[in-house]
Amino acid sequence: xxxITLLSLLFSLFAFYGFAQTMVDDFESGAGGLVxxxxxxxxxxxxxxxxxxxxxxxxxxxxxxxxxxxxxxxxVNVAPDLAISDSETKYVSMMVHYPAQPDLxxxxxxxxxxxxxxxxxxxxxxxTYTTPNQWQEIVWEIxxxxxxxxxxxxxxxxxxxxxDMGFENDPAGQILDTxxxxxxxxxxxxxxxxxxxxxxxxxxxEKNISIFQNASKSNFxxxxxxxxxxxxxxxxxxxxxxxxxISKTNANEYDISSLSSGLYIVKILDDxxxxxxxxxxxx
Numbered sequence: 001x002x003x004i005t006l007l008s009l010l011f012s013l014f015a016f017y018g019f020a021q022t023m024v025d026d027f028e029s030g031a032g033g034l035v036x037x038x039x040x041x042x043x044x045x046x047x048x049x050x051x052x053x054x055x056x057x058x059x060x061x062x063x064x065x066x067x068x069x070x071x072x073x074x075x076v077n078v079a080p081d082l083a084i085s086d087s088e089t090k091y092v093s094m095m096v097h098y099p100a101q102p103d104l105x106x107x108x109x110x111x112x113x114x115x116x117x118x119x120x121x122x123x124x125x126x127x128t129y130t131t132p133n134q135w136q137e138i139v140w141e142i143x144x145x146x147x148x149x150x151x152x153x154x155x156x157x158x159x160x161x162x163x164d165m166g167f168e169n170d171p172a173g174q175i176l177d178t179x180x181x182x183x184x185x186x187x188x189x190x191x192x193x194x195x196x197x198x199x200x201x202x203x204x205x206e207k208n209i210s211i212f213q214n215a216s217k218s219n220f221x222x223x224x225x226x227x228x229x230x231x232x233x234x235x236x237x238x239x240x241x242x243x244x245x246i247s248k249t250n251a252n253e254y255d256i257s258s259l260s261s262g263l264y265i266v267k268i269l270d271d272x273x274x275x276x277x278x279x280x281x282x283x
Contacts, residue, residue: 084153105124262281
C-alpha cells in the first residue's frame with residue numbers, strides 16, 4: 001500500500017510540474033474577462049454553437065466584424081497578470097471554431113490590461129486551422145514577436161487577439177463579413193508550460209526528416225518521409241541567435257552560400273507545429 005501511495009504521489013507531482021497550465025478564460029462565468037477591443041469588431045460570450053468533439057463546454061467567445069480593417073483586435077484579460085522570465089518558454093492554447101481557415105495572430109506585449117501592444121509584435125500560431133465548422137486546438141508560443149526566440153516583457157497582462165487578418169490563410173482573405181452575419185468562436189484559452197502539439201509529432205519528425213550534404217559549401221537538402229510538410233526552416237548560430245529564415249531554391253534544396261563558415265543550428269517547423277533542430281556545418 002505504501003508503494004502504491006508513493007507512486008501515486010510521484011505521478012501527481014510529475015503531472016503538476018510537467019504539465020502545468022493556467023486557465024485564462026473558459027467563458028463559463030460570463031464576459032468578465034473581455035477587455036477593450038480595437039477596430040470594427042464585437043466580442044460576446046454566447047452558447048457554444050457546436051458542443052461536440054474536443055470542446056463540449058456550455059459557453060464560448062463569439063467574434064464578429066463591423067468593419068473591414070485587417071488589424072481588428074479582441075482583448076482577453078490575463079488575471080492575475082502572469083510573470084514570465086525571458087528564460088521560460090510558455091504557450092497559449094485555445095479552441096477555435098470557424099467556417100473556414102482564418103489568419104490568426106496574438107500580440108503579447110501590451111503594457112497593461114487596456115492597451116493593445118505594438119503593431120510589429122504579432123505572433124502567428126504554430127499550427128493552422130484545418131477543420132471548418134469543428135473545434136480545433138490552436139497553439140502559440142508566447143514571445144515578443146514572430147521572429148523573437150523569447151518573451152522579454154516580464155509580465156503578460158492580456159492577449160490582444162487578431163481573429164481574421166486575411167493574409168496567410170489558405171485561401172487568403174478575411175473570413176468574417178462586415179455585416180456581422182458570419183462569426184468565429186474561441187474557447188478554453190490556457191497558458192501552458194509545454195507545447196501540447198508535440199506529444200507524438202516531435203518523435204515522428206525526428207524519424208522522418210534527414211539533412212544531406214552536411215557539411216556543405218553552398219546548399220543542403222532536407223528529405224522528408226510519411227507526408228511530413230515543412231512550413232519553415234530557420235538558421236541559428238551556436239549562441240541561439242537567429243541568423244535568417246531560408247526558403248527552398250529547388251525541390252527540397254536550401255541555399256547557404258552567403259553564410260560565413262561555421263556551425264549552425266537548423267530549426268525545422270512542420271504544419272502541425274512540431275519542431276526539431278539539427279546541426280549543420282557550413283564549409
